[in-house]
Amino acid sequence: MGGSHRPVLLQAVIAAINPRAQAIYVDGTFGGGGYSRALLESADCSVWGIDRDPEACDRGAVLAEEFDGRLSMIHGQFGEIENLLASHNIDCVDGILLDLGVSSFQIDEPGRGFSFQNDGPLDMRMSMEGPTVADIVNQTEQGELADIIFRYGEERHSRRIAKAIVSARAKAPISGTIELADIVRGCYPTPKPGRKAIDPATRTFQALRIYINDELGELQRGLNAAESLLNAGGRLAVVSFHSLEDRIVKTFMRDRSGSGASVSRHTPQNDTDKNPPTFIELNRRAVRPDDSETVANPRARSARLRTAERTDAAPWNFGRTDSGGTA
Ligand SMILES: C[S@@+](CC[C@H](N)C(=O)[O-])C[C@H]1O[C@@H](n2cnc3c(N)ncnc32)[C@H](O)[C@@H]1O
Structure with missing residues (x-):
């Protein structure tokens, strides 16, 4: 397990989460633990690191030793965060980070089959x-x-x-x-x-x-779960890498903040008539890396960060039965 992963838009992500002492955060895409480490170094908080890749969880176990019980790792998919945290008696948190896609650890290991720069088996399963x-x-x-x-x-x-x-x-x-x-x-x-x-x-x-990897289904389920899990004032930060992902995040944040297409004031019986906004968008436009970051880390080129703060309104999904899957 050699190599490394350079966290993308790290300062903007941590600033959006605004870590506080005693707060509980979820890093739903632990990877190399760059975001988790930054959260733990910024405040005396605790972090639940989740990754569907067992190798990422092994890296997390090493990082956890540095932070004296403040980092706990869970192997699993962020689309299941509610169940994963419930099994540890956690039903609400103060911030959730999702840094979508694959890590450099995964791309740079030919045996995982994510890259066609080097030959490898056609695998590509994160889990x-x-x-x-x-x-x-x-x-x-x-x-x-x-x-x-x-x-x-x-x-x-x-x-x-x-x-x-x-x-x-x-x-x-x-x-x-x-x-x-x-x-x-x-x-x-x-x-x-x-x-x-x-x-x-x-x-x-x-x-x-x-x-x-059913990545779009996972994303939709992860966003819905974030709405259920976040405390009022809790923050959601999502970094995406292509337009299909970004569209889902943008639509979710716009709809839930009362400014999306499904809440047009020309549409009778729109969603906000039934459901008050559950989020406030922190940036109307996605945050992009600057030139210095993309020069240092070309993989950051397509990154877009969207962030939102949870209101105290009840989740729109309360009692929902759909799973939002795509594959
Ligand atoms: C871009 S990397 C995250 C890098 C991390 N932010 C860092 O600073 O090191 C994405 C990670 O998320 C994991 N991942 C992707 N989709 C996931 C999902 N639905 N559930 C859990 N982990 C997922 C991947 O296995 C990978 O390790």
């Missing part, structure tokens, strides 16, 4: 459990595969890519990241000389990763 991306690309029916690549990668060549995958796997199962990346690249026209384009495989890899 190291359940079906792999190899299972999806080798077993999913062509039309469904195209839908996954289109929906979660916003890939306009999705049908062509799915067809190429199905024809390659008819010869032999597709097993490696570079093999899949080459199949996808073969579906794209050669870029014009001098034009710097992103690698054509990027969107397909993003789509398969989001799908296999």
